[in-house]
Amino acid sequence: MALNRGYSINSSADDQDSDTAPLLEREVGKTTVPPKCCSVRCNLAAMMFFGFAVVYGLRVNLSVAMVAMVNGTNDQPSSNSNVSNECPGPSHTLDNNSQSSDQPGIPRYPWSPETQGMLLGAFFFGYLFTQVPGGYLSGRFGGSLFLGGGVLGTAVLTLLTPLSAQLGAKWLFALRALEGFGEGVTFPAMMAMWSRWAPPLERARLMTFSGAGSNFGAFVALPLTGLICHTLGWPAVFYSCGGAGCLWALAWFLLVSDEPRTHPRISDREKDYIITSIGSQGTPHGWSVPLVSMLFSVPLWAIIVSQMCSNWSYYTLLTSLPIYMDTVLHFDLQQNSFLSALPYLFGWLFSVGSGVLADELLERELLSITAIRKIFTFIGLFLPAVFLVAVGFSGCSGAMAVTFLTLSSAFGGFSAAGVFLNQIDIAPRYAGMLLGITNTFGTIPGVLAPIVVGYLTKDHSVTGWRHVFWLSAGVSAFGAVVYVIFGTGKIQSWARTDEESDTDTHN
Numbered sequence: 001m002a003l004n005r006g007y008s009i010n011s012s013a014d015d016q017d018s019d020t021a022p023l024l025e026r027e028v029g030k031t032t033v034p035p036k037c038c039s040v041r042c043n044l045a046a047m048m049f050f051g052f053a054v055v056y057g058l059r060v061n062l063s064v065a066m067v068a069m070v071n072g073t074n075d076q077p078s079s080n081s082n083v084s085n086e087c088p089g090p091s092h093t094l095d096n097n098s099q100s101s102d103q104p105g106i107p108r109y110p111w112s113p114e115t116q117g118m119l120l121g122a123f124f125f126g127y128l129f130t131q132v133p134g135g136y137l138s139g140r141f142g143g144s145l146f147l148g149g150g151v152l153g154t155a156v157l158t159l160l161t162p163l164s165a166q167l168g169a170k171w172l173f174a175l176r177a178l179e180g181f182g183e184g185v186t187f188p189a190m191m192a193m194w195s196r197w198a199p200p201l202e203r204a205r206l207m208t209f210s211g212a213g214s215n216f217g218a219f220v221a222l223p224l225t226g227l228i229c230h231t232l233g234w235p236a237v238f239y240s241c242g243g244a245g246c247l248w249a250l251a252w253f254l255l256v257s258d259e260p261r262t263h264p265r266i267s268d269r270e271k272d273y274i275i276t277s278i279g280s281q282g283t284p285h286g287w288s289v290p291l292v293s294m295l296f297s298v299p300l301w302a303i304i305v306s307q308m309c310s311n312w313s314y315y316t317l318l319t320s321l322p323i324y325m326d327t328v329l330h331f332d333l334q335q336n337s338f339l340s341a342l343p344y345l346f347g348w349l350f351s352v353g354s355g356v357l358a359d360e361l362l363e364r365e366l367l368s369i370t371a372i373r374k375i376f377t378f379i380g381l382f383l384p385a386v387f388l389v390a391v392g393f394s395g396c397s398g399a400m401a402v403t404f405l406t407l408s409s410a411f412g413g414f415s416a417a418g419v420f421l422n423q424i425d426i427a428p429r430y431a432g433m434l435l436g437i438t439n440t441f442g443t444i445p446g447v448l449a450p451i452v453v454g455y456l457t458k459d460h461s462v463t464g465w466r467h468v469f470w471l472s473a474g475v476s477a478f479g480a481v482v483y484v485i486f487g488t489g490k491i492q493s494w495a496r497t498d499e500e501s502d503t504d505t506h507n
């Protein structure tokens with residue numbers, strides 16, 4: 001595709017026109033788009049993809065391992081025994097714990113459902129505190145150090161999980177919170193890097209592909225965790241995940257640079273294309289940022305609310321789905337881990353596809369940026385809510401529950417090309433910090449959802465889990481409505497560079 005009539009999404013057109021303006025404001029002469037295959041920008045996307053696969057492996061391993069770590073997940077007091085038989089399974093699946101107890105020397109812990117919920121939510125207590133600082137510093141200095149360091153720190157701490165569990169639940173809670181503290185910088189750092197690396201017409205596909213590593217990581221980690229628990233014991237899960245994170249971090253620091261200008265192996269053609277198409281919005285922001293303008297920005301609050309609502313459903317499934325598969329549907333450990341992973345396979349495929357589709361619609365000028373973001377966000381939040389309601393009606397049918405959960409996660413992938421890209425639309429230079437802000441709010445569901453699930457499902461009943469799914473559905477649908485009303489794809493006046501403001505004045 002030649003950039004013969006290109007304009008930039010980071011254009012300095014008037015607010016009322018910028019959303020529908022042609023896509024490159026700056027002339028780039030006879031420059032054509034360099035091939036995508038084996039390009040440095042695509043290699044960066046691939047590195048990020050595997051990085052976030054590792055990140056989510058480190059994040060979700062406890063969700064499945066918890067089934068093997070807890071002594072008597074199904075062996076509840078007698079008051080609960082009749083509840084656990086609401087959905088009877090084959091006799092061999094009712095003793096999931098025997099799979100781990102047959103392995104001598106592997107400890108088990110008497111953690112209650114409330115304690116399990118606290119441990120599953122502990123990660124997000126730490127994750128809350130480094131989002132904004134990580135985004136700010138990544139936008140100022142570049143994101144490669146923060147992304148790589150965040151993964152490396154989390155991986156090293158993961159290696160200590162068996163020791164902390166042996167010391168007690170409080171130690172494990174503290175360790176998981178520290179892991180979240182280290183990992184909190186990763187997504188803001190990714191956004192800051194793409195603000196310097198992603199040409200406007202390739203933005204959705206590059207960013208959704210790299211971010212889709214999270215779904216891929218969950219898809220691989222969940223069944224792999226179940227297999228490792230069954231064959232080697234649950235401590236091996238944390239050693240293998242931690243080791244994989246350390247190896248990825250080594251490759252990252254050797255191969256990646258903060259921006260095209262400093263990459264030692266990029267071609268002049270690709271470097272010129274990226275720098276020219278992004279323009280002044282691809283430069284670092286200064287020490288000061290327009291915090292007051294951000295605080296009163298309605299489009300930013302639309303992102304915050306919808307992302308919180310989307311994350312409530314996502315984190316509910318991410319942290320608690322294996323427990324639902326175990327205590328209600330009575331799948332054995334290996335079935336549990338595979339079926340818990342299935343929704344993330346389709347979420348991964350749909351999110352990558354949504355990025356390609358969004359870029360095609362934008363390139364062909366069929367829809368404006370705002371229309372694309374709103375349509376994809378509505379599909380990615382409202383349709384999953386419908387299927388979560390259906391899960392609540394599936395009762396004891398494991399096949400129906402898994403089918404509806406898979407459809408919910410699949411259509412949820414559309415939001416990857418919607419609200420989750422929107423920070424870089426409305427303020428490219430501050431995209432890392434904006435993602436830090438929105439992710440900070442978006443992490444609150446990660447703290448609260450496992451606790452709420454633990455409270456609602458104390459008796460492991462179908463009714464309790466029905467309330468969990470219906471609550472998630474209502475929250476997700478609310479987020480879809482808020483974004484459709486208040487969201488936008490226009491660059492905000494407070495996010496423009498001095499160069500763009502001067503251009504507006506002369507125009």
